[in-house]
Amino acid sequence: MTSRTAERIGGGAVILIILALFLLVRAEPETLKPLSLLQINDLRAEAGQTETVTRNGTVTASVSAMDVLEVLGASPEDATSAAVALRDASPTRGQRLRPGTALSAWFEAGEDGRERLAGVSAKLSPKATLVASRSSDGRFKANLLSARTTTALHRVAGRIDTSLADAIIAGGGTRQHADMFAGLFPEDPALAKGGRKGERFDAVIEVVTDERGNFLEAGDLVFAAFNGAKTSGSWYRFTPEDTGLPEFFSRSGVAGDEFLLRNPVRGGEMSSGFGNRMHPITGEMLLHAGIDFRAPVGTPIRAAGSGLVTDMRYGEGYGWFVRIRHERGYETVYAHMSGFAENLTPGRTVMRGEVIGYVGSTGSSTGAHLHYEVLRNGFYVNPETLALPTGRDISGNKAVLAAFEAQRDAIDTFRNEAAGSQLFAATASTARMTNAPAP
Numbered sequence: 001m002t003s004r005t006a007e008r009i010g011g012g013a014v015i016l017i018i019l020a021l022f023l024l025v026r027a028e029p030e031t032l033k034p035l036s037l038l039q040i041n042d043l044r045a046e047a048g049q050t051e052t053v054t055r056n057g058t059v060t061a062s063v064s065a066m067d068v069l070e071v072l073g074a075s076p077e078d079a080t081s082a083a084v085a086l087r088d089a090s091p092t093r094g095q096r097l098r099p100g101t102a103l104s105a106w107f108e109a110g111e112d113g114r115e116r117l118a119g120v121s122a123k124l125s126p127k128a129t130l131v132a133s134r135s136s137d138g139r140f141k142a143n144l145l146s147a148r149t150t151t152a153l154h155r156v157a158g159r160i161d162t163s164l165a166d167a168i169i170a171g172g173g174t175r176q177h178a179d180m181f182a183g184l185f186p187e188d189p190a191l192a193k194g195g196r197k198g199e200r201f202d203a204v205i206e207v208v209t210d211e212r213g214n215f216l217e218a219g220d221l222v223f224a225a226f227n228g229a230k231t232s233g234s235w236y237r238f239t240p241e242d243t244g245l246p247e248f249f250s251r252s253g254v255a256g257d258e259f260l261l262r263n264p265v266r267g268g269e270m271s272s273g274f275g276n277r278m279h280p281i282t283g284e285m286l287l288h289a290g291i292d293f294r295a296p297v298g299t300p301i302r303a304a305g306s307g308l309v310t311d312m313r314y315g316e317g318y319g320w321f322v323r324i325r326h327e328r329g330y331e332t333v334y335a336h337m338s339g340f341a342e343n344l345t346p347g348r349t350v351m352r353g354e355v356i357g358y359v360g361s362t363g364s365s366t367g368a369h370l371h372y373e374v375l376r377n378g379f380y381v382n383p384e385t386l387a388l389p390t391g392r393d394i395s396g397n398k399a400v401l402a403a404f405e406a407q408r409d410a411i412d413t414f415r416n417e418a419a420g421s422q423l424f425a426a427t428a429s430t431a432r433m434t435n436a437p438a439p
C-alpha cells in the first residue's frame with residue numbers, strides 16, 4: 001500500500017527552502033515568480049551538506065497519516081506530532097487526511113546521528129499542499145501552501161463517435177463532466193451509457209490553471225447542450241445569489257426535475273428500507289433512519305441535490321460519510337463510503353448528480369452499501385415516499401433572472417467565439433479539440 005522511493009539528496013537547507021517557498025507563494029503576483037512545488041526536490045538536491053532521504057506513502061481508509069509515517073521510518077512520537085500538525089493545518093481542520101492522500105516524508109540525521117523525520121508534505125489537491133516540518137522545539141508545525149489559480153472556460157463540442165465520455169475526455173473534460181452532462185438529460189437513459197454515434201453535444205467546462213498557465217485541474221461543467229435521437233435541450237449552470245447554490249437552468253430560467261434524486265447510486269439496488277428494524281450487528285431494535293442501496297465497493301455516489309457540504313469525516317457507525325445541506329430545510333447524509341471524491345471539502349457546494357464519493361463498507365456495516373438519509377427541518381424522513389418539490393423557476397424573480405440572463409449570454413458569447421475551440425494553450429499537445437457546429 002505504500003510505495004517507497006528512496007532518493008539521495010542533500011537537505012541541510014530544507015526547512016529554509018520550505019519557508020522561502022511559503023513566502024514566495026504568498027508574495028505579490030508580479031514582483032516574484034513563485035516556485036513550483038515540484039521544484040522543492042531540485043532545490044534540496046542542490047543544497048548539499050547533510051544526507052536526506054525522501055520516502056512516499058499513501059493514506060487509505062484504514063491506514064492513517066500517522067501509520068504511514070511510522071511505516072516510512074518515523075518514531076511514534078514524531079509520527080504523532082507531524083500527523084497532528086498536518087491535521088490541524090488542513091482545510092478540514094481536525095479531521096484525519098482523506099484516503100488517497102499522497103504523503104512525502106523526508107528524513108535526515110538527528111543529533112545522535114540516527115535518522116529522524118525532518119518533514120512531511122501531503123498533497124491535498126493540485127492546488128493545495130500541506131507541509132509540516134520540525135521546529136526548534138522538536139515539534140512539528142504545518143502550513144497550507146496554496147497555488148494562485150485562474151479559472152478559464154473551455155468548450156468541448158462535436159459528435160459522439162464511440163461514447164459521450166470518450167468525446168468529452170478527448171476534448172479535455174473528465175468522466176465526471178460526461179456523467180453530469182448525461183444526468184441533465186434523464187429522458188434518454190442511453191446517454192448515460194454513452195449515447196448514439198452521430199448525436200451532437202456541446203459542453204463548456206471550467207479549467208483551472210496556475211499563474212503560468214499550466215493546467216491544474218478541470219473545474220465544473222457550466223453548460224450542456226444535446227441534440228440527439230430521443231431528446232435535446234440546453235442547460236446553463238448558474239448560482240442564484242439568494243441561495244448561493246449552483247443549479248442548472250433552462251434558457252428561460254427553470255431548473256430541471258425534482259430537487260433531490262431518489263437514488264444517489266446509479267444502478268444500486270435497495271436492500272433495506274426506512275423504519276424500525278433489528279440492527280444487523282448489535283441486535284437492538286432501532287429506527288433505520290435511512291435507506292440502504294447495495295452496490296459494489298467503488299460505485300460512484302451522487303449528491304441527491306445541489307447543496308453545501310457541511311460535514312465529511314469518519315464517524316462512529318457511519319464510517320466515512322458526507323452531509324449536505326440543501327434548500328428548503330432539507331439535508332442528506334451518505335454513509336459507509338470507501339472514499340470521497342477528489343476536491344470535495346467541507347464548505348464546498350455541490351450540484352445535484354455530482355459524484356461526491358464511492359460506495360464502501362466502513363463503520364458499522366455488514367457489506368458494501370450506501371446508507372442514505374434525508375432530513376427535513378432536522379427530522380428524518382423516508383426518502384422513498386417523500387413528496388419532493390420540483391426544481392426552481394427563477395423567471396418570476398426579476399433581479400435573479402437578470403443575473404442569470406447575463407451569465408447565460410456570456411456563456412453563449414464564449415461558445416460563439418470558441419467555435420474553433422483552441423483552449424488549453426499551455427497543453428495544446430495533449431488536448432485535441434473536436435471542431436463542430438453547436439447542436
Ligand SMILES: [Zn+2]
Nearest residue numbers: 290291292371
Ligand atoms: Zn442503513
